[in-house]
Amino acid sequence: MHILIANVPIAVIFWAALAVAEESRPDPEDHRDRATAPVVAGFDRFARHGDIDGIQGGRLLLSELSCTACHSSGGAAAGKNAPDAKSSDKSPPDQQIAPKGGPRLHSAGRRYSQAWLAEFIASPHRVKPGTTMPDLLGSRPLQQRQEISRAIAAFLTHTQRAEYPAIKASGSTPVRFEFWNHGDANRGSEIFHSRGCVACHSSGADRPVSETSSSPVDALLDELDPEELEEMGLAGAARRVDSIPLGRLEAKYARKSLTHFLHDPALTRPALRMPDFQLSTSDAADLAEYLLTTYSLDGPGSGTSRSGASRSGTPSGGSANDAALVAKGRQWFNELNCSSCHDTSSETAKVEALPLSAVDASAGHGCLSDSPHRSVHYSLDRVQRDAIGDAIGGIQSGRTFTATEQLDGILLATNCYGCHQREDMGGVGRYRKSFFETEGHVDLGDEGRLPPPLTGVGRKLTSAHLTNVLSGKAAAVRPYMQIQMPRFSPDVTRSVPTLFAEVDQAHSVSEKQVFGDAAGLAEAGRELMDIGCVQCHAFAGNSLPGVVGIDLSKIGSRIQPAWFEEFLLDPGAVKARTRMPTFFIDGKSPRPDLLGGDPKRQIVAMWMYLKALPKHSLPRKIERSRAESYELDPQGQPLVLRTFMKAAGTHAIAVGFAEDVHFSYDAEQVRLATAWRGKFLDARGTWFVRSAPPAEPLGKDVVDFPSGFSFAKLSGKNEPWPLQSAVRFGGYRLGDGQTPEFFYRYGGFEVSDQIRPAGSNRAIDPEAKPGLQRRLTIAPSQAREKAQAEVVWFRALSGRGLQRVDDHTMRNEAGVMVSLPPSLASDAYVYEGDGMVEWRVPAREFPFQIEVDYSW
Structure with a gap:
């Protein structure tokens, strides 16, 4: 959310945002070969600076670089081509190093641009500096690299074409038609900077941030010099945190593929190093639009047009390839052992290399060497090579890891330390904290806006609740925080609660x-x-x-x-x-x-x-x-209160229902004004205070409906909607179940209007949020025998832009969705003019009845 606090100097806002954008810049004294070295968040933040020992940092790299996909971390490799080794040398399961693995490629042909695939395979560290993908072609001549990469890209593009998953809508989770084409980059920026993405990835330098009061620790960090910070053990807290690179997303993805990935990252990346924030399809489309706009071909923040992302949602950049090239690509995919890291829908061979217990880390020709003839180039810098060598030495010497070290390994791999602090490790980066806020910006201090610490969490939380939290099944207990806890992989969900309990000595005590x-x-x-x-x-x-x-x-x-x-x-x-x-x-x-x-x-x-x-x-x-507070609680039957309200004006009629969905009606302009859920209204101001401010809904999910009268007699369907209408409100009566029915007259017609809770969606989906159902009947007045072939139009919905959800549902920019019966929807007309879009329904024969369902 763009947050500008009054009286905050412009320089303060600018420098706070710039500091976050620059957090990923290496220090001047950093190693010269870090420019293209693989970025592993836990290693770069802690192992690189000696906060964890080299062996633990090396084990982290062996996992995150997927070294153990080829080199078993036990005493023997599992593959049929591996050298023989004694089974007694095998490490126990909890000591083995599981590889992160690469993306699943079953749908690569639909998800990625063929041109980008060829370019990335040919030179991964040039195309995406910081990638953990090794360069398998680096020792080959340029022309051969290009031929091989084009062939593999053709193989993936033309054979790996699994369909995108079907996403079904429900009453609580509507899914728009081609939702990936309706993203809002501004709203995507809000999501990126409030849900938690900015804890791992860099922000644009033009992103305004709010001024937050410094905690005592942050204030101390500002006053101490580097030597004092080191002496007091605060160097880690003061240090800038590297960002995980996103690369040229616009060249890699189209709207459809990136939106689907953000909606369900586990489908292609089951290790979930990019965790699942359980975004709705709408949120995923908004975030994708922001990312494709920001991380364009010219880099973050350039805002250039996107040649790689087409409106159709299909990756661009490839022409048809013949079967021979595809066959050649399959051959190279097997020969380069790509299937050790990547799953495909094709049968591919997997070759196991020497187990780590038999690897000579000092050899002059292996992955850790500087030899230009080595088969695998990771672009490791010296610190990374040394750490991996230490970890291999630890395996060969029989070094075992305690439960504490195993837990730290998982927290480092999943970058939990990017948000959470445990003991003196981790937490939100010093220059990223300004993006972490409470809903409504209520001042609850760091404890209320930053993710909770994990110190002693095994003794605090039950294992069942921890499991639910990690698997995304726990109800939010901190709804005031903007940050969202994501969902992690089943492996993490199974192991972390048990390890927390063991490490924190949480004995099972009833x-x-x-x-x-x-x-x-x-x-x-x-x-x-x-x-x-x-x-x-x-x-x-x-x-x-x-x-x-x-x-x-x-x-x-x-x-x-x-x-x-x-x-x-x-x-x-x-x-x-x-x-x-x-x-x-x-x-x-x-x-x-x-x-x-x-x-x-x-x-x-x-x-x-x-x-x-x-x-x-x-x-x-x-x-x-x-x-x-005189809170009105509609139990048993609806409550009707005449009051003043901000959206409904001085002639407001508020109606509350036991179903926890309520609305206000503007009797002056004769329109549905506002709807909300949860609590109803406080009547004290209405009943006792003559100068009380307008009553405000006590609940949540408050939504305002478009202003203006809903009916108009138009000479043609393309005529602009009249700004004012000669309509006269005729009061209301309580109908069945004490639900009010409103009456009004317009242009020789009489209209009845009844609004009640919608029950159809909840009957199908009990978890669906309640909405409203509106039934209007328009008929000529008694003094008018017939309508004289007039057409009266009903404006079902209007806004700056309307989006079609399905054949009979539209949504505006405020999130209001209107559903019409199919028979009426087929006759409805979308009008565009004067900066507005309107969904109009003609009433040609009278009496005419219209049923409308509202949701939001």
Whole structure:
């Protein structure tokens, strides 16, 4: 989001953004051969600077460069062509180094430009500096490199053409027709800079950022010189963090292929080093449009036109190749052992090389040598070669890795340290923090805007909850944070929770073992919430006004009981720099009248209360606040309130439903004005305060509908919509189920208009968000016997641009979607003029009934 804070000097904003853009620049004293060296985030941030030892850094490179795809890290290689080795030399499974592997190429012919494939295969380090793809042709003459790369590109393009997956729409997840062609680069920039992409990838220098107050640590970093930072162990925190290169995306991808990749990266990259943010198809299209615009042929931020990405969504750049060239490409693909790293839909041979236990790292002709005749060129710099040599030596000497080192290896490989800090390792880069914000920019400090630390997380979170978090199945407990936790691979999901528990010594201790007999204590726990918990936390979606902290309901499924007890007794000792205050100062309770003032017994009571929410009543202060706020809660039947509202004006009629979807109606302009979900309205200002500001929806997902009257008599379908209409509101009556039905007159016609919750989508998909269904009937008034062949048009939707979702659904730029019955949709007309696009439905025979479904 473009955030400009008042009174912030322009220079502050410019230099903050420029610092992020320049984080990937190497230091002047860096190694001269780093320009094309493979970029591995964990290695470059930690091993290169001695924060982890060379052996651990080398093991990371062996995995991320997929060395072990050819060279087994155990004592023997599995392939039939590998040299014999004694089985007793094999390493146990938890000590073996799994290769990251390259992309799956089953659909390479649809996903990548053939021209880019040929160029990349011929010279990967020139085309994409920092790539982990080795150069397999570097020792060959230029002409031969080009011939081989063209052949392999032809083989992949013409034989690897698996279809894109079919993405089905539901009531809660609409999918537009050819969604990849409707991306919004501006919105994509918002996603890139708020969801977490900028934690790993560099930002454009023109991206404005908000001014955030420095934490004590950041303020200290600004004051210390390099020697002092080193002495205090803060050099890592002060250091710039390299960015993972994106390369020339525009030359590689088309809109369709990049959008599909962002929507489901695991399909082509199952290792998920690029994690899955579970983007909607719309978000993926927006992000793809931004990336294709920003990372163009002329580099980040140039904004040049894209020759490689066509509107059709099909990769460009290849002409038809004959069967002989394809056959030659298949032969080279096998001969170069490409299938060791890449899966294809074709049968290809895989050749195993010497196991690492038998490799001579000092040989003058191997992958680690400087020999121009070596078969595989990784463009390694000296630090990387030394680290890999150390790791091979460790394997050959029988060096084993502890559970802590195994866990660190996974966190380094997946770049979890790019966002999270564990002990003194990692965290968001110093010059990237300004992009991490809260929703609404509420000041919650670093604890409220940065991803949570992983120190002791094995003792804090249950393994089941950790598994859900890593697999993307956990409900968000920090909805106030813009950053989004992505989904990781099944291998990570299976191993990391177990390793966290082992490393953090999270012994399996039951609730009863920690708390003993806790029967009947929940009510006392409810009272204890009012000593301060309600000031910062929500309870089953309910909170005091302005409170945006973590929701404490269902805490028993997330938090370990022993950690909960320790944390409440002394928060600062368990979590450094936490904002959580200490309520049991000097071991004494602020409520000595409850449970004999015993802090531990009171903590048990709090646990039992929170664990059972929402079965118990809300804390008293929240209940009292709800009563004082006169919140209207439509239970059983709809509620209708005449009030003032910002969008619906001074003649607003607000209608709330038990289905948690509500709307406001503008009785002056006679139109549907606003809709929202969740909570309804606070009536205090309407009922008691004469000068109260306009009532605001209490819920979420608030959407405004286009202004103006919905009917017009036009001389032709291309006539502009009238700015004003002679319409007269006739009031409303409560129909079936107490749902209001509005009446108005227009140009000799009478119109009835009833709006109620839409139930069709929810019947099909219980997870679908509720929408609205509107039924309008227009007929000549009693004084008018017939409509005299007039055509009255109904404007179903309007906006600066309309996007077709399916044959009977349109969406505007505000996210409002309108669905018409197929019979009406087939007769609808799209009008474009005066900077507006309108979806119009003609009413030719009367009485005429129109049914419209709204979703957003």
